Each structure stands twice: as structure tokens, then as C-alpha cells.
Amino acid sequence: MYVIETNNLTKQFKNFTAVNNLDLKIEEGTIYGFLGPNGAGKTTTINMLTGLFKPTSGNIKICGEEVKFGEVKALKSIGFLPDVPEFYPWMNAYDFLKLSGELLGLTGKGLNEKIEALLELVGLKGNKKKIKGYSRGMKQRLGIAQALINEPKIIFLDEPTSALDPIGRREVLDIIYKLRGKVTVFFSTHILTDVERICDKVLILDKGNKIIESTIQELKNTYEANKINITLSTKDEMNTLYQSIKEKDWFVESELVEHKMTITTSDINKAQIEIPKIIYNENLHLQQFVTQEPTLEELFMQVVNTI
Numbered sequence: 291m292y293v294i295e296t297n298n299l300t301k302q303f304k305n306f307t308a309v310n311n312l313d314l315k316i317e318e319g320t321i322y323g324f325l326g327p328n329g330a331g332k333t334t335t336i337n338m339l340t341g342l343f344k345p346t347s348g349n350i351k352i353c354g355e356e357v358k359f360g361e362v363k364a365l366k367s368i369g370f371l372p373d374v375p376e377f378y379p380w381m382n383a384y385d386f387l388k389l390s391g392e393l394l395g396l397t398g399k400g401l402n403e404k405i406e407a408l409l410e411l412v413g414l415k416g417n418k419k420k421i422k423g424y425s426r427g428m429k430q431r432l433g434i435a436q437a438l439i440n441e442p443k444i445i446f447l448d449e450p451t452s453a454l455d456p457i458g459r460r461e462v463l464d465i466i467y468k469l470r471g472k473v474t475v476f477f478s479t480h481i482l483t484d485v486e487r488i489c490d491k492v493l494i495l496d497k498g499n500k501i502i503e504s505t506i507q508e509l510k511n512t513y514e515a516n517k518i519n520i521t522l523s524t525k526d527e528m529n530t531l532y533q534s535i536k537e538k539d540w541f542v543e544s545e546l547v548e549h550k551m552t553i554t555t556s557d558i559n560k561a562q563i564e565i566p567k568i569i570y571n572e573n574l575h576l577q578q579f580v581t582q583e584p585t586l587e588e589l590f591m592q593v594v595n596t597i
């Protein structure tokens with residue numbers, strides 16, 4: 291069974307289509323990266339999945355239960371951290387989680403134990419500070435704890451790392467990673483390195499359309515490497531190599547820094563065979579020859595530029 295399933299999910303704002311016929315099938319326990327440039331339709335999709343926006347057409351099932359706008363039944367199994375979470379600044383983390391739990395009908399020792407475990411998970415245990423003194427990263431971590439308080443099967447995190455510095459981002463990603471296999475995490479972002487670090491599966495959305503959905507490795511396999519990094523002994527040797535390859539039909543461009551060169555090629559197989567032959571024939575001293583895997587960023591640009 292899929293924990294999140296949508297068919298032809300569409301949202302129009304007047305004549306503008308923000309999300310277009312989106313089909314999702316997400317398996318339990320997945321860390322799912324929902325990727326797209328600004329304005330792609332990520333927040334609109336999350337708002338429909340969490341019952342905040344009524345879809346124009348299409349349907350949504352959460353844990354097999356149809357999501358009907360205005361009904362909370364299907365939403366009992368989800369937790370949600372919006373892109374701009376709101377807190378009561380005069381409270382501390384414990385009191386805030388206690389209030390959040392009580393609003394969901396949780397009480398007593400069970401709630402207390404849950405709060406302690408969540409504070410431990412998000413690194414805020416024993417922290418007595420008021421939320422108004424929190425950094426953005428601390429607020430996001432508290433927001434994740436709040437999203438988990440009702441022991442949801444799925445949590446939706448809308449751009450949880452976007453406004454954070456590298457340390458704050460790492461802390462949030464580490465928490466998400468710890469949830470792997472226990473909770474399904476649906477996490478939107480436009481930061482590609484975040485996705486690369488923790489996601490099992492990724493979907494790229496652009497202008498409301500699903501462009502691609504796959505594992506990161508499949509994505510990398512689909513989009514072949516097209517760069518080779520070469521290091522020779524000297525800059526002169528590098529110039530010799532450059533003169534020999536610049537007219538080749540597979541040569542696209544090169545970037546030279548001292549005795550290191552990155553070559554972009556239109557035919558990685560030919561380049562991998564011909565460059566070592568040239569190096570051998572010219573008596574050049576090869577120190578390093580590495581085919582560079584495309585980064586997710588390069589893939590993203592290729593994918594998003596194809597339509």
C-alpha cells in the first residue's frame with residue numbers, strides 16, 4: 291500500500307495552473323525529496339496533501355483514506371511543518387510541545403514521555419530558553435518535534451532547511467535521516483545537496499508538472515557523465531594535451547588550472563578511450579584521470595531545461 295497516493299491532482303488559481311495532473315505513489319518509510327525551483331508548485335501541492343487547499347480536480351489518498359477537503363479523518367496520520375512555522379515566543383520548548391499534544395487530546399505520563407523523547411531527538415532536551423531566543427535552526431527542530439507529536443505515519447516538511455546556515459541545515463537533515471524507515475518523510479526543497487544526502491527518492495517538479503521521479507542513482511545513470519578531470523605533471527604537458535584534443539569531434543570545452551584540466555565531452559566513451567592514447571603517445575606523465583559523476587545540480591539544470 292502507498293501511504294501517499296494522488297491521481298491527476300490539479301490546482302488552478304483562476305486561469306493559472308499551479309499543479310498539473312500530478313500522480314504520486316509513495317511507499318511507507320521513504321524519505322521523499324520534492325524538488326523544484328521557486329514557483330514550481332511545491333507548497334501548493336503540500337497544502338493540498340495536508341488538507342489546507344481544495345484541489346481543483348483529482349484525488350488524494352493518505353494511508354488509503356481519501357482526503358476530503360474540510361474533513362480531518364485522513365489527516366490523523368500526518369504531521370506538518372509549514373514553510374514559515376509559528377510559535378508562541380514566550381513559551382519554552384517543553385511547554386510548547388505540551389500545549390501541542392494537549393490540543394490533540396494527549397495527556398498525562400504518556401504525553402510527558404513522548405515530549406522528552408522528541409526533545410532528545412531534536413537536540414533540545416533540558417533547554418529552558420524561551421522560543422523568542424531561539425535561532426532559526428532551533429525553531430525548525432522544534433517544529434519537527436511538534437509535527438511528530440501525534441506519532442504520524444507521514445510528516446510533511448515544507449522547505450525545512452531553506453533559511454538555515456550550514457550547521458543548522460546539517461542538524462535538521464540529521465534528524466530527518468534518523469526518521470528513515472520509521473516515518474515517511476515528504477520534504478520539499480530547492481537545495482540539491484540536501485536531497486543528495488538523505489533522500490531515497492526524488493521528484494522534480496517544474497511549472498506544476500512532474501518532470502522526473504526516480505532514485506538519485508537512477509537519475510545519475512540516466513544522465514551520463516560528461517566531464518573528465520585530468521592531472522599531468524606540468525602546465526606545458528597540459529598544453530600539449532590540449533592542442534591534441536581541441537579539434538576532436540567529442541571535445542566540447544575545457545577548463546585549465548595549472549596542470550589540471552576539466553574536459554567536457556559530448557561522447558564520454560570516445561573521450562575515455564582516446565585521451566589515454568594521446569597521453570601515452572605524447573609521453574606525458576599522467577597523475578590523475580577521473581570521470582566526474584554529474585552533480586545533482588547539473589542534472590537538475592539538464593532536466594529543468596529540457597522543457
Ligand SMILES: Nc1ncnc2c1ncn2[C@@H]1O[C@H](COP(=O)(O)OP(=O)(O)OP(=O)(O)O)[C@@H](O)[C@H]1O
Binds near residue numbers: 303306326332333
Ligand atoms: N493563492 C494563490 N493565488 C494565486 N497564485 C498562487 C497562489 N498560491 C501560489 N500561487 C502561484 O502558484 C505557483 C506555485 O506556487 P508555490 O508556492 O506552490 O511554489 P513553490 O514551488 O512552493 O515555490 P517556492 O520555492 O518559491 O516556495 C506560483 O506561480 C505562485 O505565484
